[in-house]
Amino acid sequence: MPRQKQVAQVGRRTVRHATGDLEAILAELRLLVEGRHSSQQTALERYRRCPEWKHASLVLARALSARAGRRRIAYLSAPPGWLPPLV
């Protein structure tokens, strides 16, 4: 089924409203592009974007794996997009 489209049809007021909507949409898209949109403010999304956070968890994971008395284990490499520790 073709999707229904909402377009400005009649009257100056409607057109002005549509222009305002367009600006709002473009602003929202720019926020998404810059990673500043509210949907991107989750802990996981912030983690994904923060190299320092990733590095800190890597250091922690290495420290844990290097502790004395630790059993010999091998990590599997995690698929892309998954959370570290990637050791």
Add this chain to the structure above:
Amino acid sequence: MPAGNAYAVPRLDGIPTEYQFTGGSDAAARLALTLISAGLADAATWAQVRGDPFAFIAGALEDFVEAHGGEELHKEFFLRLGLVSDLDPYACDGNETGLQDEMYIILEPDSAGYVVLEPTLRLLARTHPRLPITFFDLFTGALNRWVRVYDYRAALERVEQLQEWYESDPDGEQVELPGVEAAIPLCLRNKWNPLKPAAAERLLETVPNRRARVLVEAAMELNNISLKAMRPSIGQQAQERLADTNPPVPALVAVFNKHDAIEGCFDEECQGMLECTPEPNVILPLRPEDPVSVQETFRVLGVVCDVLRQAARLITVMMQLAQ
């Protein structure tokens, strides 16, 4: 814990009950912005997709295909259009963002379309001995520029390949291979060359059979549409991602008669076509931030859709002749 002898049900107000993580929303939003600025997407649909840039792009692609004859081409072709940032669907090199500088619109068949050619070729042969080969050449040539057509030439190659395999097999002599040569109509087996476009046009002016004339004119139109764009180069890096893929799955199987040897070859060969991931039929690269690149990619996509629509019209007529 509450006082008394009662249990309290904890309240979950304000706590998210659904948690989703979608990688690449920034890249998708970048493309969505470009689509709007290039006039290729209607910003008004943003509210309908509830701010999901992936759904917004999908909607823009659907609308674009619809405007280029989507309904007609879906009658004869069973294709899936996709937008990917990596041509290797099983890539595991941890590169999340590097390839998002370039994206690809890809076209892949869910299953192959089907056309029976011989009744059309017979009709044309009655008009002029060079029209069947001219029609066949125009029809398959125009389509093969964009999508893979499985016809008698692919079947002959398959038989040759099977012969080589069986030659090294002690029991191979007992195997009966499909008689593709025998299935080729006489009008194509003769050593005629296809007519050049100008010669074909001159000949058509003298053809009294209206149906034959319309068929050849439609094939010439198909050929002209398919020449309106060139297959874009996808670059060395993208080529490397396709190194381990199978050949593209055919978008159309062109047989001479129902259940003939060509169809038999296809039925046999298609069993192994998905053993490895097949290469997409069409790969159109685009740079999401570059409106010129996106517009050019959509222009080429438009040509592909127009080719498929025109081919679908021809297939419909040919299948009516075959009934």
